[in-house]
Amino acid sequence: GAGVSQSPSNKVTEKGKDVELRCDPISGHTALYWYRQSLGQGLEFLIYFQGNSAPDKSGLPSDRFSAERTGGSVSTLTIQRTQQEDSAVYLCASSPGRWGEKLFFGSGTQLSVL
């Protein structure tokens, strides 16, 4: 596609439920990032994928969070047993691969946990 695509754009869930957020990066981009942004805050790094290398999961806030990237393209961020503090905008970004390059962001998924 022309840009980074994220789905759903909005997700409302009940506390304790699992959710899956999807990111489709720009074709050919080997690097993929997940960030989280709470209301009025900056971006919090969650996880980084680069090609076939092991992902950097150092930003995941708890073991309830996990992410996969299949075939070096589409990525899914899964949050198990959601809590109210998980409510935020989850942003995905991709880049051609070399560090130091600009990131291309998707429009994000607004997650609301009731």
Next chain:
Amino acid sequence: SQQGEEDPQALSIQEGENATMNCSYKTSINNLQWYRQNSGRGLVHLILIRSNEREKHSGRLRVTLDTSKKSSSLLITASRAADTASYFCATDSGSNDYKLSFGAGTTVTVRA
């Protein structure tokens, strides 16, 4: 903790005026980037300045970088209503680190 911190937190100006915002960071960097965010959703890349550069221009944007002070500024000249957005600086950690750290941003409101 966040590497980059923007100042001020919020800025309100009249259309046609210039807007200046600053970013300070803690550790050495390879490059610094500025992004814009409209309506709290996806960020758009504005400009990237490398550690060996002191100033860069892109249209109505001017970015400066002072590595001795670990600070950068973003100037938007002749502002327009469409410039109303949040602006973030992003830095790497200078050690071949792919992780960009973002500050909390400066919210700019341009009044017609």
